[in-house]
Amino acid sequence: MARLWVLWGALLGWAGSPFPSWGAYGNSSASTCNFACDRWDCSDESHCGYRNGLALPGAALACDFEGTTCGWEDVSTSGYRWHPGRGRGWVHGADPPFDHTLGTDQGWYMSTSEQRAKPPAAPARLRSPTLSDAASTCELCAWYSMAETGPNGSFTLELSHGGHVVPLWRSPASSSGAWRPLLAYTGRVRGTFQVTFSSVASVALDDVQFRNCRPQSSRSCAPDERPCLPSGCVAPARHCDGTEDCSDGSDEQGCETFFSCPFEEDWCRWAADANQSLSWARNCSSQVPSSPARPTRDHTTNTPEGHFIYVAGAQPGRAELFSPTLVVNGSCHLVLYAHLHGSDANRLNVYSQTETKRELILSRAGDLGDFWFRQEATFNGTEDFQIVLEGVIGKDPQSSIALDDLILSPGCIQQSGLFSAPHTEQPPGPVPCKDDQFACDSGARCLGSEQVCDFKADCDDDTDESQCGASNFTHGMGGWADVSVGRIQWVSAGRDPASPGLGLGQAPGQMLSLARATTPLLGPSSWACAVELQFNTGPQGFLALAVTDAAPGQWLWHAQGNGTAAWQHATVALGARERPFQLELLATEEDFALAIKSVAFLDCGASLSHPSGLSCNFESNLCGWFAEPGDGFEWRLHIGQDHTTGRGSFLSADPAAPGSRGRRARLVSAPQASLTLSNACLSFWYRLEGPQIGTFNLLVKSAGAAEEVLWTRAGTQGAAWRRASATIPQHLLPGFQVIFELLRDGFVGTVAVDDVALAPGPCAAPLRCNFEEPGACNVSGGGWVRWQGGGTSGQGPLHDRTLGTSEGE
Structure with a gap:
């Protein structure tokens, strides 16, 4: 069969592939594949990587690998290769059970899991078609799934252009699990280029898309804008700013008066x-x-050979850079390109310094991504001054602060001579706290950084919890820090200063990305922790809440505009999370109408009292059980044919629910007191049905210990409520939790739980046995063996009574 598969693939043009060869459609040249339709029918772009070779005006260059590789080519040099893959029953190290596009086992993706060498002789490499002329706003986004956690950078993306190879992205150390987003920026590329995915780990790739890569579309320019050729317009502030906004580069010509x-x-x-x-x-x-955090290219040339400046050192500290002495003639503006990556504790400060004072003009902090972002600063006044650029490295010495392309406008007139930094006296008062401490009670005492934003007020004036994200925004942003790098950003008050809140405003960045704002480091949180939002998406806006902890950012919730400007309310479960984690708000709205009126944390203190007991029939509430967020695949309360009354409430997880992208759904109890007297028996009723429902586990976890499996079932168990039980051992430490977990194989099936009960003493031996599990019912020996209908060779029944299938025992 394998030889027939290879032969069929060879006849189609790609050995081992079920898809036709892209070579039959031709390749791109420098005059095509530039993300723009230069012919009326887009035929110049149709063979450049679009799905099914079909390019449409205004469409992004994207491939979902559904029946085609879109010109992406495996260029591996060993037996470890990329190939089209489909979902199957998931096991460790294998392909994901469903694709990202459709969320089903019928969807296709590209995978490296087969023909795995141990270790691979060389990375598996997947190369794009040849493209050309990427705009400065060009970004590549995709979704990937790794079956195992590899070392940092085991899955990478690189750009090849003009004889240069530029690393664009590398996978973080914690990357295994469900489909995760990948975002990389190509920068401005003149001429032809290709991008290549490389992996030394088992990985699947889906929904690759180039966005915002084409030249500007045709429109009428405003009176103060500069027209581009062949199309588009440039605002005055973006003329001679070090970034080509026009495809012909004309906006960066005639800049002799800029420094x-x-x-x-x-x-x-x-x-x-x-x-x-x-x-x-x-x-x-x-x-x-x-270094994982340092720039892999400069901004000016977009190559590894281009120069930039960076803060050098292997310990926390600060570095300062001084401009020539300047005087303002009309208006003085500085445009710079910064790279802040690898740590949330990094900070770039821009000061104006005269002989008598130093004034902070601009500050950016946090991990803003592995690329160069545009920033502006404006200077006023009549005195001679210098610009001071201060880079502050926090706790992580492997982090990075770098600068490139510092551009002063013609109104910044250079003077001769320098002057010393102004003398500043330490104001009288309490001894200041250290950099890693927090001053509370008007500086009377200092708290460790881990006591700030831990959902417990340690200061008498509550200041340690006042700037942590919970706010009605009457006095600023409530601890949310804008980390936007595009042309929109989060601002206090939004469009209407008379209405407090968070809103959107214009920003100096060059990218067309979402506005982003993050909280400080939070946690630990309790099992019942939730976030309450009062918001308005505007008619066409988009708003999302994400969380970042040990894993990359995961969207917990999102809302889209519905054509109205009505205020809405949402409560989003966070659950128990270790410190540190952060929340992130992401948004966009064309007319800046989106706003957030308030954010509140509900029951987040780790010392929150826990409901006693695990017993619950789910008729009136969840009794202290909560559903962990899981990429849309989650336990939810349903009303229907329950076990308790025949028409009541139960908990269910549906793999086919819209937006279900995660591999597992987990239902977690509140932490319980220790079992000091004896073992205990946990019983419950469940339904597990459907051909791709997967594996249903009951786990227990003690505080500070790993999870243990107490009970498991795999595959469909029939369309009926079934009783199960498991003994919880006596030795568990205080704070143990019970977890119901479903690991799905596909999208067809459902699981449900009802009538959970905890009773003292070990579980009794079952009165009935279906022999589905090895060692079930302690029956063995005497010549009796467990068997399946398909393996009896005609010496027994063809199917069992329990499941009614040949796979039943």
Whole structure:
């Protein structure tokens, strides 16, 4: 059969592939595949990677791998290769059981899991068609699923153009599990280029899309805008700013009156202060020691050979960079490109310094991504001044702060001479706290950073919990920090200063990405923790709440505009999470009409009292059980044919529910007191049915210990309520939890739980036995053996009574 499969694939043009070869459709050239339709029928783009070779005006270049590879080609040099894959019963190290596009086992994706060498002789490499002329806003997004957690960077994406190879993205260390998003920025690319996915781990890839890569569309320019050729317009603030917004580059021509420093030759009269704990260094990526957080290219040339400056040092500290002495003539603006990556504790500060004072003009902090983002600062005044760029490295010395393309507008007139930093006196009062401490009670005492935003007020004035994200926004952003890098950002008050809240406003970034805001580090949270939002998406807006902890950011909830401006309410479960974690708000709205009126944390303190007992029939509430968020695949309360009354409430998880992308659904109890007297018996009624329902587990977890499996069933058990029980051992530590977990194989089936009960003493031996599990009922020996209908060779029944199938025991 395998030989016939290879032969069939060879006849189709790709050995081993069920898809036809893209080579039959031709390849791109420099005059095509530039993300723009230059012919009326888009025929110049139809063979450049679009699904089924069909390019439509305005459509993004995307491939979902449903029946085609869209020109993506396996270029591996060993037996470890990429191939089209489909869902199947999931086991560790194998393909995911469903694709991302359809969420079913009938959907296709690209996979490296088969023909795995141990270890692989070389990475499996998947290369795109040849493309050309990516705009400065171009980004590549995709979804990937890793069956096992590999080392940091075991799955990578790189860009090849003009003889250069530029790393764009690498997988984080904790990447295994359900489908996860991947986002990378190509930067401006002139001429032809390709991107390549490489992996030394088992990984699946789906829904690859290039967004915002085409030239600007045709429109009428405003009076103050500069027209582009062949189409598009550029605002005055983006003329001569170091980024080509016009496809012909005309917006970056005629810039002789601007003072630009690309750091390619020298420091351009910018000077590093040697008296700080850290220093600025100038170099290029190809010569700097490798670091996961440091830039892999500069902004000016978009290559590893281009130069930039970065904060050098192996310990926390700060570095300062001084401009020449300047005076403002009309208006003075600085445009810079910054790279802040690897730590939330990093900070870039921009100051205006005269002989008498230093004033903070701009500050950006956090991990803003592995790419160069555009930032602006405006300076006013009549005195001579210098611009001071301060890079502050926090606790993680492997993090990165880098700068490139510092551009001063013609109104920043350079003067001769320098002046010393102004003297500042320490104000009288209490001894200030250390950098990693928090000053509370008006500076009377200092708290450790782990006591801030832990959902428990330790300061008498509650200031340690006042800037943690819960707010009605009457006094600023309530602890939310804007980390946007695109053309929209989160601002306090939004469009209407008379109505407090968080809203959207214009931003100086060059990307067309979502506005993002994050909380400080939070946690630990309780089992019942939830977030309550009062919001307005606007007629066409989009709003999402995500959480980031040990794993990359995961969307917990989202809402889209429904054509109205009505205020809405949502409660989003967080559950028990270890410190640290952060919440993130993501949003977009064309007219900036989106707003958030309030955010509240409900029952999040880790010391929250727990409901006693595990018993519940789910008729009136969840009795302290809660559903862990799981990429849309979650336990939910349903009303129907329950076990308790025949028409009541029960909990169910449906793999086919819209938006279900996760592999597992988990129902978790509140932490319980220890079992000091004897073992206990947990009994419950369940339904497990459907050909792809997967495996249903009962687990127990003690505080600080790993989860243990107490009971499990795999595959359909029939369309009826069945009773099960398991003994919880006496030795469990205080705070143990019970977990119902479904690991689905596909999308067809359902699982339900009802009438959970906990009783003292071990579970009694069952009065009935269906022999579905090895060692069931302690029956063995005497010549009796367990058998399946398909293996009796005619010596027994063809199917069992329990399941009515040949797979039943």
